[in-house]
Amino acid sequence: MGRVVYRLAARLLLPRRMWERLGVDLLRCHDQVMARTDGPWSRAGTWIREMVHLGRAAVEVRSATGGAPDGPPGSRPVHGRSAALIDDLVHAARSLRRSPGHVVFVVGTLAVGLGAATAVYSAVRHTLIHPLPYEGADRIVTLWRTVGSTGLISATREQGELWGGQQDLVEASIPLGGGQATLTGLGDPAVLNAPRVPADYFAFLGVQPHLGRAFVEEETLPGGPRSIILGHDVWMSRFGADPDVLGRTVQLDGEPWTVVGVAPPDAPLPTGFVGDPGAYRPLTPDDRVTTVIARLRPEATLEAYNERIDTLVARANADAAAPSPYGGRATQATQMMGSRLRSSLTTLGVAVGLLLLLACLNVSALLINRGDRRRHETAVRVALGVGRRRLARQHLLESLLLGGSAGILGVGVARLGLEAARFARPENLSALDRATLDTPVLAFALALSVGTALLFGLMPSLQAASATALDVLRSGIRGGRDTRRAARARWALVSAEVALSFALLVGSALLVRTMGAFQRIDIGFEAEGLVEAQVTLPRWKYPEAADREAVLDRLRSAVERLGGVRAVSLAGGIPPAMGVYFGTLEIEGREVPEDERQTPFFGAGIDPDYFDTLRQQVRAGRVFTDEDLRTEASIYVLGESTARTLFPDGDAVGARMRLGDDEWSTIVGVVADAPATGLDADRTAQRQLYTPRRPGSGPRLAVRTDGDSRAALGAIARALRAEVPDALVDVAEVPYRLGESVAAQRFTMRLLSLLAAVAAGLAALGLYGVVAQAVGRRTREIGIRMSLGARTDSILWMVMRAGATALVLGMVGGVALSLAGARIIESQLYGVEAADPLSLGAAAAVLGVASLLATWIPARRAARIDPLRAIASE
């Protein structure tokens, strides 16, 4: 792209004679200069330098050889369109140089807007539009079994072979195995995502290993050689990017594996967004298949393929003795993006769009102001015979220069912004890491800069073009027709700015209220002072449940002995990270409606003292006993809302139900609802269920501390590690974990608040500028009024009234705008209506105070005018 622009610029700027004689050679030389430069940033620097030299050359060559060689430079006759363009450019650059403060303000304002927009676009592009960095990624589909109306379970290996074998629709399909493995012997133990992949995995994705080779068939046979391919990140961080890593042996889950390759960088699994794999293991027929993916033929549609799968499922059901409860479906792998990220980015995208528009309005108002002040100059130029068209072009060129500089600066702002976002992003938005400033994003920034320049430059340039030579005669008279029109335009722009910033403020206020609502949720237990410790035991070391139970027992005693610890309980899950139970629900003596049978349950296997430790209230019946655990009794405890939904008559305790292949189990108790998956999920709609913990299971410890849980964190982690040195230990306060579960909303809230604050600042600045301008224009009028006896406060009021009118008009527009935009943000709200009077009030208050200040300063200046000097000022 840079080359095309350079070529175009060279052709446009250089005199025709020189272009024809040296053009080809010059471009070749330019190519060589660019080819010598490495890295996007130094390339961009070199390119800019080349452009500057080109511009200098255009001016130099003309002044030397343009017409009469002996004439003084600058007096050359202008011929040809491109020569006039150069003249105008030089004129524009000179006129901008005369007012550096103005340039800094305009470029700064726009750069913020452009930078924010570019950063968000980059994030959207790399996560929502092109989430997978593979050729034809939109044709990669994941195959599922469907369960009822809610759940998707991965297709089996056999289904994958059958469905993926439809060669008229499918190019290729591969099964994948999931899994994690513990890497030991290289610093701290680490759990790696270590999927099992077939030999043609990388070929399927169309990428090559960075080092070494892909797996071969032999390695995917049962009992084949234990070979692994390292993930690029792990190779960089754990092996120091050692090029001689091939052939080395590493310990995975306590077994030796030989490194045969290193995966390419940025090669996520095409199944979702669990970071890049740390290591790939060969998938053998003995391994469980967790996902089947397929690549559709370019001409095949997803609908046609899904119809085919339906047919295949129906045929299989017809052949089978008992029909399977599962349906089948293929989904686009790129659609697996979380709706939360989508909603978050949409909100931010709209917000930066508004901010950019606001920046344009602000700059537009400023340029009109500037055009107003240059009325005299413009009129003189018109009188001297400069055409309207040319005048308009000069103004547009000025805008383009400003927009271009702002664009370049904006790319820098965007880079910083992405850097910051990467640093501040919550864990569950890891896809944001993939956002970079590549060529399409830079092209977007360029297009946006030019578009922006046209947007904010058009009105002022049209206005300049409407100047008439007659204005020369009237230039001494204040308040002419055009000036008044310009003033009206400025007031309109400022009102629009107020409206935009109002909408942004309402949006951020709504998210602030949402975060507040999360704080006030009744979570059903006492999170304060509760610590959660997750312990992952090396399974290869403790294969038997009894061994693991013994270790867990030791761990519990070790923590119990610590000072400041009141109670410790083992559990399979602690809010907001509970387990999930799948399976068909049956209730004794009752028919469960078809569409409710497959709804998953959230819950955990727990110890008898679990509810005590969490201080979770028991609403009915009893909790488990040691006896229940020892006999592995088939009993359940239900969440309150679940009990009410499934047993509306309140007879839950004593009833019997079962899930999938479980035994028929008696419900012995009902407890308060807990946020099983996070604060933002609807607890009352979730199904919640607890079972007695089975021996050896339940890798989490709930620790009730004396109150200072932060102080206890380190001691707990140390005690656990001392007891089992090769276990993975992850300790955190439960309130922190709960906060993390709404981190995406908090992230959006913070960014939106920042954008809204900037927007309000810009709007206030715009208001200030217009009011100050109005005061300046009415200096003489004010002087006369004062000399006729007007009081200071009436002058103050006169000026502020104008500002207040714009403010009120803007706010009315802002209310309408924010109500119209409510739909965008609605899915992120919790416990607050999109039309929230308090949020509207808060936005009005913030803008009101900022605007008051912005009008009060120039108003006070007006009120202090010395009448005599004001009248004499003309």
Added chain:
Amino acid sequence: MSAQELPLTPLSTAILLALAKEELHGYALMQEVEVQSAGVLAPGTGTLYSALMRLLDDGLIEEGDAPRPDGRRGRSYRISSQGRELLRAEAERLDRVLALARARGFAPEPRPAAGSGS
């Protein structure tokens, strides 16, 4: 007929000096100018070619087509007899400037080893 008068611009002098040694292509010339001025002169493509255009117009250099390092033939530049003459005149002028500067203590005396030839 020459519009180039003494003193030559530093870039023109550097280009003539480089071409006085050998015939060069555009990019090689750019590198040579940068090297022989120890990086003081680092013209961009545009600046270099606008200087070349002037030198061509003034007849101080000529176009040739020496083979390029990659084997292909392409436009190259060589100094003309007029160019040599002007370069000599410029060098003498610079010499006078240097002598004057030395006499007034603004420039170091030539070291014996380097100065033996002058």
